[in-house]
Amino acid sequence: QQPVQSPQAVILREGEDAVINCSSSKALYSVHWYRQKHGEAPVFLMILLKGGEQKGHDKISASFNEKKQQSSLYLTASQLSYSGTYFCGTGDNYGQNFVFGPGTRLSVLP
């Protein structure tokens, strides 16, 4: 079952912050976050495993709340290069049923 992402799209000015949410109706073992630029393959950002951890690098971080079956991606002080479509992917503990959300389109303007 496909996870739900919100918002569908967001427009920011350079330097502003954004939060993208991903939620599922089923129990999750892992949440993956990817960014895809137009005409390119999705690129891995980070993976969070069951345990409610928070991960991050540079100014992009994410949290995973397994009780609420949701994850959030935080983009701080956004840069022009952050523009693209962000997908979350969720999987179960058998390594199966891995599905991507519909994506959140992020546009960062100068």
Add this chain to the structure above:
Amino acid sequence: EAGVAQSPRYKIIEKRQSVAFWCNPISGHATLYWYQQILGQGPKLLIQFQNNGVVDDSQLPKDRFSAERLKGVDSTLKIQPAKLEDSAVYLCASSLSQIGNTIYFGEGSWLTVV
């Protein structure tokens, strides 16, 4: 380290024709995925292999799509006969194993059915 290789990058065919896509995953990656991505949508899993066995093909339209990974390394995805709605990017991806590992994507094979 070489990434996931796919070919051809672009293909235009007429409906009812057949097409095949090839994928060579990252060396040592046991899990291989084929995804279909229609413009404006998220990737949809078509089939997942673990070595040369099929783990999940529940969303593969088996009346026209087939995939194999005979020696547990590279893989081919075939569509026969193609329909207009098959126009999409076909993404091959691989990971070390099924559970909790990064999935690396190839650049994709763009299919247009006219």
